[in-house]
Amino acid sequence: QICEIDYGMCSGDNGWRCTKWLSGPGPHTLTLETDTSRGWELTNLCDMLVPSIKRLKGVRWFLLCRDTHTAVKIDMKIAEMAERGLQLEELDVILTPIHSTTLQDFGRLDKFLSTCVAPNGSINITCTPDMIFRTTEHLELLADHPSWAGMLTQFASAAKGVKLPSGVAQGEAVPTVVLYRLPQVVFSSAETLYLGAGSEPPPAALLSHISDRSFPHVTTLDLGQAAAGVREDAVRRATDVKSLREVRFDIMARLPAVPVLFPLCLGACSQTGPLLHVHADCRHTAVSFDCVWSL
Known part of the structure; x- marks a missing residue:
């Protein structure tokens, strides 16, 4: 059975209007299509998700509930x-950020997956382009919630952007659970690698993960x-990745600034790696322009 569902007619508090159509032996597949800005949140779907539906595609799961009332309603x-x-x-679910991700958001998603998906059911997670996997922050959640490993591993594989620390702050350390789980993760969809600053060298296990195997499609x-605080050893590893084509950094200075100084960490770029375009985004108050070089 195929039917178009109008978002305004069926979503939210109007979901009851579609209940009659969904009563009975079918349908068995519900595919939702709408623009990114609106999306189908779980609260829009409750009255439509009857037991006869076995395949659900196109649910946008907004990580970070905007208020307590919404969170309670979703629960x-x-x-x-x-x-x-x-x-x-x-189940095909699309992860979409609002501002950031929180412990409660992943817990809520895990609750839905564990209670509303059959034990042998398949789950496919995809991400919108602005959904970033923050390696340390997200893998650290597994210390208290090891059952989330499958969910977070799929998230890592689906994310278009991945953030890794290039080092650690003085007196700090990368959590053990992160170093244990990281070798099990492949960022197969990542196109952008964000490197954070660090004053002290990162653990070898973290540094070695910046590789062709872990980032097969990063460009x-x-x-x-x-950029000024990013460590050279991490940049050297990143610029050795065969698929890499571009390096970007921000300049916060009065413009025009001549000469434009490259971050020191770019001095570690591989001498034998591919030709890279260096893209500087120069910003000061309302002024902004781009500079591009080849390296």
């Missing part, structure tokens, strides 16, 4: 769907505004 909706007997055999190395 109630998950419980309602579980009590109703929803057991999806296939851009982004040093951001922290």
